[in-house]
Amino acid sequence: MANISVADQLDDxxxxxxxxxxxxxxxxxxxIGELLGIAAELRLLPDPAFRVALKVELxxxxxxxxxxxxxxxxxxxxxxxxxxxxxxxxxxxxxHPSSREGFGVSVALHxxxLLGIAAxxxxLVNGSELTPQVHTIFIADTVSMPRTxxxxxxxGGTREKQPETKGSLPRVAREQLTPxxxxxxxxxxxxxxxxxxxxxxxxSQPQTSQVGNPLASILGPPSNGSGSGxxxxxxxxGGIGGGEGAYRVGGGVSAPRPIYDPDPEYSDEARQAKYQxxxxxxxxxxxxxxxxxxxxxxxxxxxxxxxxxxxxxxWKFAPGMKDGVPVAVQVNIEVVFxxx
Amino acid sequence: xxxxxxxSLANPNDERLLVEAAREDPxxxxxxxxxxxxxxxxxxxxxxxxxxxxQDLTAEVFHQALAGLPRYEWRGxxxIGWLLGIAANVLADRxxxxxxxxxxxxxxxxxxxxxxxxxxxxxxxQIVDSLPADQRQVILxxxxxxxxxxxxxxxxxxxxxxxxxxxxxxxxxxxERIS
Numbered sequence: 048m049a050n051i052s053v054a055d056q057l058d059d060x061x062x063x064x065x066x067x068x069x070x071x072x073x074x075x076x077x078x079i080g081e082l083l084g085i086a087a088e089l090r091l092l093p094d095p096a097f098r099v100a101l102k103v104e105l106x107x108x109x110x111x112x113x114x115x116x117x118x119x120x121x122x123x124x125x126x127x128x129x130x131x132x133x134x135x136x137x138x139x140x141x142x143h144p145s146s147r148e149g150f151g152v153s154v155a156l157h158x159x160x161l162l163g164i165a166a167x168x169x170x171l172v173n174g175s176e177l178t179p180q181v182h183t184i185f186i187a188d189t190v191s192m193p194r195t196x197x198x199x200x201x202x203g204g205t206r207e208k209q210p211e212t213k214g215s216l217p218r219v220a221r222e223q224l225t226p227x228x229x230x231x232x233x234x235x236x237x238x239x240x241x242x243x244x245x246x247x248x249x250x251s252q253p254q255t256s257q258v259g260n261p262l263a264s265i266l267g268p269p270s271n272g273s274g275s276g277x278x279x280x281x282x283x284x285g286g287i288g289g290g291e292g293a294y295r296v297g298g299g300v301s302a303p304r305p306i307y308d309p310d311p312e313y314s315d316e317a318r319q320a321k322y323q324x325x326x327x328x329x330x331x332x333x334x335x336x337x338x339x340x341x342x343x344x345x346x347x348x349x350x351x352x353x354x355x356x357x358x359x360x361x362w363k364f365a366p367g368m369k370d371g372v373p374v375a376v377q378v379n380i381e382v383v384f385x386x387x
Numbered sequence: 388x389x390x391x392x393x394x395s396l397a398n399p400n401d402e403r404l405l406v407e408a409a410r411e412d413p414x415x416x417x418x419x420x421x422x423x424x425x426x427x428x429x430x431x432x433x434x435x436x437x438x439x440x441x442q443d444l445t446a447e448v449f450h451q452a453l454a455g456l457p458r459y460e461w462r463g464x465x466x467i468g469w470l471l472g473i474a475a476n477v478l479a480d481r482x483x484x485x486x487x488x489x490x491x492x493x494x495x496x497x498x499x500x501x502x503x504x505x506x507x508x509x510x511x512x513q514i515v516d517s518l519p520a521d522q523r524q525v526i527l528x529x530x531x532x533x534x535x536x537x538x539x540x541x542x543x544x545x546x547x548x549x550x551x552x553x554x555x556x557x558x559x560x561x562x563e564r565i566s
Binding site: 085088091101298 | 438446512533559
């Protein structure tokens with residue numbers, strides 16, 4: 048209860064600090080004062096979107112700078128008139144002899160180019176060329192399914208020939224002492240513990256007498272499935288189901304960070320319909336920094352889901368880390384398509 | 388000048404290689420940017436009126452740094468010193484307060500040091516990224532997005548009390564990590 052009171056007091060003080068930045072800090076006890084000091088330093092926390100946008104801007108500028116540097120050639124000094132219109136007035140540079148006919152052609156080509164630009168501008172106004180704006184948000188602790196003892200979603204099994212049998216999920220607990228099993232081993236443990244899955248206890252569902260994989264199609268005879276790791280299913284781990292297992296962010300597991308993340312393209316269909324919105328993807332980023340599994344959690348349609356998947360599949364991440372080792376981590380990636 | 392603990396500066400040879408790579412290929416400037424963003428931003432944020440100004444100044448510093456990179460000479464001193472020298476000049480130009488900035492502008496841009504409170508703030512900004520994702524999200528929403536408790540609770544699908552607890556844990560985490 049004391050902790051709740053601290054949280055309330057702290058939030059009130061932060062609220063006041065944000066609403067009236069110049070005002071004197073409210074009187075609070077020392078414990079809250081320390082936290083409020085940190086909060087005060089966070090008032091100018093940089094916007095991550097700004098950080099990313101500036102990097103993109105700089106790298107864009109650097110590529111044009113590279114082009115400019117590559118295009119620079121040391122040429123002899125010329126008069127102002129030659130410098131402005133070298134082809135018409137100058138004797139020509141060492142590489143391009145002057146020619147009045149050439150100047151005429153150049154004027155015609157430039158005029159055509161300007162017309163082209165003007166026409167494309169009109170097309171942009173009328174046709175609304177759409178540029179997708181994309182940002183990513185990694186959301187952890189969105190546990191919707193129980194997971195294994197080490198924090199990974201993964202199946203289990205005891206390498207049996209027969210697929211796992213249907214049943215209900217066992218109790219969900221914060222810690223797993225005994226992984227779920229359908230076929231109970233002959234050798235009984237000295238200190239018996241209920242089999243559990245790891246997750247928020249509030250996820251527990253009504254149970255039948257038979258533990259198993261709720262998604263399995265086979266009712267019997269009892270089998271733990273062909274996987275390994277002591278759970279139930281075709282995967283590897285102490286959970287239920289399939290899959291190789293991927294960590295969730297938090298509890299010592301850091302989130303992967305995109306380091307090469309080109310924007311997706313707009314689909315023609317969505318562009319014509321001036322359609323915008325958000326696609327939410329569930330992605331497993333492998334230890335190699337590549338998106339390994341991609342599922343659409345929130346669909347947008349009009350081909351934008353496919354475009355988002357296609358783009359994210361090509362992204363390169365700095366992988367999530369656990370104990371200093373790269374590991375596969377699940378993240379949610381929000382892909383926002385906007386008309387700019 | 389406080390000893391710089393950042394991984395990017397732990398080995399000066401690594402930084403030298405990064406600088407040389409960026410001089411040859413400006414597209415490699417991204418790594419120098421990533422390694423030094425927080426310090427430059429923290430230095431400017433300490434002197435800026437608000438976040439918009441701090442971000443504006445930071446952008447100017449990095450653009451100038453990128454443009455001036457071909458003229459940069461490695462002298463064995465941390466690259467951040469050069470960046471902060473540019474930052475001091477950008478501030479001086481912006482506000483025409485050169486006299487007040489003599490404390491940091493010493494003529495030799497490489498000699499500009501990282502003040503302790505700037506370093507602390509830069510580390511704080513860095514470790515916000517290492518928070519558990521939900522705590523980081525609450526901090527960003529609260530201080531960058533300036534969302535209300537109710538808005539955050541609605542976005543996260545949690546009660547306002549739970550969000551307050553999340554905020555408390557995030558700040559406690561930051562306090563522990565920074566100390």
